[in-house]
Amino acid sequence: MPKSRPESRAVMTMYDEPMWDSIGERRWALQCCSRCSTFRYPPAPNCPECLSLDSEWKALCGDGTILSWVIFHREYLPEYKPPYNVVAVQLAEGPIVVSNLIGNEPQGSWIDQKVKITYAADQAGHLLPKMQLG
Numbered sequence: 001m002p003k004s005r006p007e008s009r010a011v012m013t014m015y016d017e018p019m020w021d022s023i024g025e026r027r028w029a030l031q032c033c034s035r036c037s038t039f040r041y042p043p044a045p046n047c048p049e050c051l052s053l054d055s056e057w058k059a060l061c062g063d064g065t066i067l068s069w070v071i072f073h074r075e076y077l078p079e080y081k082p083p084y085n086v087v088a089v090q091l092a093e094g095p096i097v098v099s100n101l102i103g104n105e106p107q108g109s110w111i112d113q114k115v116k117i118t119y120a121a122d123q124a125g126h127l128l129p130k131m132q133l134g
């Protein structure tokens with residue numbers, strides 16, 4: 001059974017915990033402003049658009065678009081054996097997240113490729129949201 005969140009509680013705040021709980025349930029949710037409906041990432045106490053303190057957690061639809069990507073050929077962390085890719089994805093709800101593309105790789109440019117959220121355990125056993133071509 002994959003772990004559902006990073007074990008280091010030092011980086012976990014009250015704003016992160018609901019997000020990691022939703023990822024553990026394979027239904028990634030982000031805060032959505034109750035006043036102006038702006039989704040926010042990373043989790044935070046107030047809305048960056050209207051400064052409201054009110055929000056609710058809403059599951060993402062799962063759609064996104066690759067904005068940028070890179071393939072690392074050098075090992076920086078022992079848990080991430082090269083080569084591996086990193087993608088910056090703009091979610092349909094607006095926030096930009098960083099993840100990895102798993103499965104088939106695009107033919108030609110990766111930029112503007114449509115992706116969908118999926119879930120997979122990383123090399124350290126943590127269940128993380130990943131992207132696959134959609």
Ligand SMILES: [Zn+2]
Pocket residue numbers: 033034035036037038047048049050051052
């Ligand atoms: Zn707002």
